[in-house]
Amino acid sequence: MTSSNKSAVDIAHVYRGTFVHSTDHTAVEILEDRLLGVDTEGKIAFIGSGQEVDSLSQKWGFEALAVTQLGQYEFFMPGMVDTHIHASQYSYAGTALDLPLLQWLNTYTFPVEACYKDLEFARNVYTHVVKRTLRNGTTTACYFATIHTDASLLLGQIANDFGQRALVGKVCMDTNNFVPHYRETPDESHDETNRFISEMLKKKYPLVMPVVTPRFALSCSAALLGHLGEIAKNNHLHIQSHISETKEEVKLVKELFPDYDSYTDVYHKHNLLTDKTVMAHGCHLTDEELKLFREKGASVAHCPNSNISLCSGMLDARRVLNHKVKLGLGTDVAGGYSPSMLDAVRRTLDTSKALTIQDPQYQTLTFEEVFRLATLGGSQALSLDEHTGNFQVGKDFDALRVNTAIAGGPIDLINHGEGPKVLLEKFLNLGDDRNIAEVYVAGKRVVPFVETT
Numbered sequence: 001m002t003s004s005n006k007s008a009v010d011i012a013h014v015y016r017g018t019f020v021h022s023t024d025h026t027a028v029e030i031l032e033d034r035l036l037g038v039d040t041e042g043k044i045a046f047i048g049s050g051q052e053v054d055s056l057s058q059k060w061g062f063e064a065l066a067v068t069q070l071g072q073y074e075f076f077m078p079g080m081v082d083t084h085i086h087a088s089q090y091s092y093a094g095t096a097l098d099l100p101l102l103q104w105l106n107t108y109t110f111p112v113e114a115c116y117k118d119l120e121f122a123r124n125v126y127t128h129v130v131k132r133t134l135r136n137g138t139t140t141a142c143y144f145a146t147i148h149t150d151a152s153l154l155l156g157q158i159a160n161d162f163g164q165r166a167l168v169g170k171v172c173m174d175t176n177n178f179v180p181h182y183r184e185t186p187d188e189s190h191d192e193t194n195r196f197i198s199e200m201l202k203k204k205y206p207l208v209m210p211v212v213t214p215r216f217a218l219s220c221s222a223a224l225l226g227h228l229g230e231i232a233k234n235n236h237l238h239i240q241s242h243i244s245e246t247k248e249e250v251k252l253v254k255e256l257f258p259d260y261d262s263y264t265d266v267y268h269k270h271n272l273l274t275d276k277t278v279m280a281h282g283c284h285l286t287d288e289e290l291k292l293f294r295e296k297g298a299s300v301a302h303c304p305n306s307n308i309s310l311c312s313g314m315l316d317a318r319r320v321l322n323h324k325v326k327l328g329l330g331t332d333v334a335g336g337y338s339p340s341m342l343d344a345v346r347r348t349l350d351t352s353k354a355l356t357i358q359d360p361q362y363q364t365l366t367f368e369e370v371f372r373l374a375t376l377g378g379s380q381a382l383s384l385d386e387h388t389g390n391f392q393v394g395k396d397f398d399a400l401r402v403n404t405a406i407a408g409g410p411i412d413l414i415n416h417g418e419g420p421k422v423l424l425e426k427f428l429n430l431g432d433d434r435n436i437a438e439v440y441v442a443g444k445r446v447v448p449f450v451e452t453t
């Protein structure tokens with residue numbers, strides 16, 4: 001309290017330098033020499049001009065000398081949002097990419113996921129995946145765990161302990177003929193989902209929430225889908241699943257659910273297509289299905305590494321955007337081999353360019369648009385954009401301090417005095433975790449890690 005006209009809000013930190021983010025109107029907005037104040041709740045309290053440091057320090061009651069000044073080659077950008085990642089598959093990320101989806105699930109995925117009955121195995125993998133994704137700049141992750149309630153709760157606890165914003169799903173599946181020891185009965189799935197949700201909500205984690213998670217239509221009976229839709233509806237919960245990833249899967253869903261208009265209709269008729277639903281992939285969705293997505297406010301998680309690695313298809317992201325369906329990016333570890341959202345950005349651009357090679361009239365995504373998908377778009381896809389996604393006063397400060405000139409890093413800045421737009425483009429295309437000097441979630445610095453293990 002240094003001044004009588006000081007605001008009622010207490011300021012915890014003030015940063016000065018370049019801030020790069022997206023808005024609904026501008027894919028990349030560059031704010032140079034700004035002061036950004038974060039309050040003690042971790043929210044952005046003000047954004048002003050660096051020139052106004054004296055008047056702002058009086059108004060907000062902070063010491064001008066306590067301002068953290070960014071270097072010439074540094075900028076803050078919003079933390080990235082991974083809208084689809086299987087934490088449980090991280091143990092074999094980077095391997096086992098030689099089979100198409102359904103064989104891949106039976107051969108590699110289900111046998112590994114069955115191991116999460118063992119809580120110590122789960123603790124080890126989940127600690128690694130949370131740390132790795134945070135270090136890579138994923139401030140928000142939407143996780144699939146496994147069918148095991150206690151291990152899924154443990155993932156939530158670990159995300160909370162490391163300060164990551166997360167949606168965590170206990171996977172539900174009552175159909176699995178190939179690996180029968182990795183499935184539940186419909187009653188088990190229903191009861192354990194209820195237990196998972198109530199136990200997680202009891203923890204009152206500030207940034208970690210449960211998400212209802214039917215694996216996909218081929219793993220769930222209609223009865224189970226119905227139960228899960230009811231649970232989500234009664235508790236106003238997020239929902240995540242997979243849809244139209246491969247043509248073979250779409251064909252089998254048609255055979256298994258002959259009375260529905262489409263794959264999307266299967267989820268819709270079970271109350272699983274809402275404005276808090278995120279569906280991974282959607283490579284083979286029809287225009288009618290995208291219209292239903294738009295109508296319901298459901299979103300698509302674009303997972304280009306996985307789509308290419310498992311030869312599933314190529315999502316036409318431009319078509320999804322033209323339908324005004326919310327779109328985010330996902331790593332889909334381990335169908336996607338990389339746990340880095342920077343990789344998801346690059347593979348999104350590659351896919352868009354591959355579509356352009358096939359059709360030169362195609363409107364290729366720009367790097368600016370893909371930056372928005374990785375940040376604001378992801379937050380909208382997860383219906384978390386009230387809290388995160390860009391630097392708007394009132395939102396939580398979820399941010400990466402990027403240093404493009406870090407010693408020993410992957411970027412050589414040969415042309416001196418490059419502007420921030422070029423630095424952003426270089427970071428997105430060439431950068432890695434060495435360039436991510438600090439990561440903040442809800443105002444708290446979570447990278448570098450404080451603990452030593």
Ligand SMILES: Nc1nc2[nH]cnc2c(=O)[nH]1
Nearest residue numbers: 109215216242306332335
């Ligand atoms: N990529 C991917 N697709 C799925 N469809 C159902 N389960 C999965 C999964 O674990 N990974």
Ligand SMILES: [Zn+2]
Nearest residue numbers: 084242280332
């Ligand atoms: Zn997936």
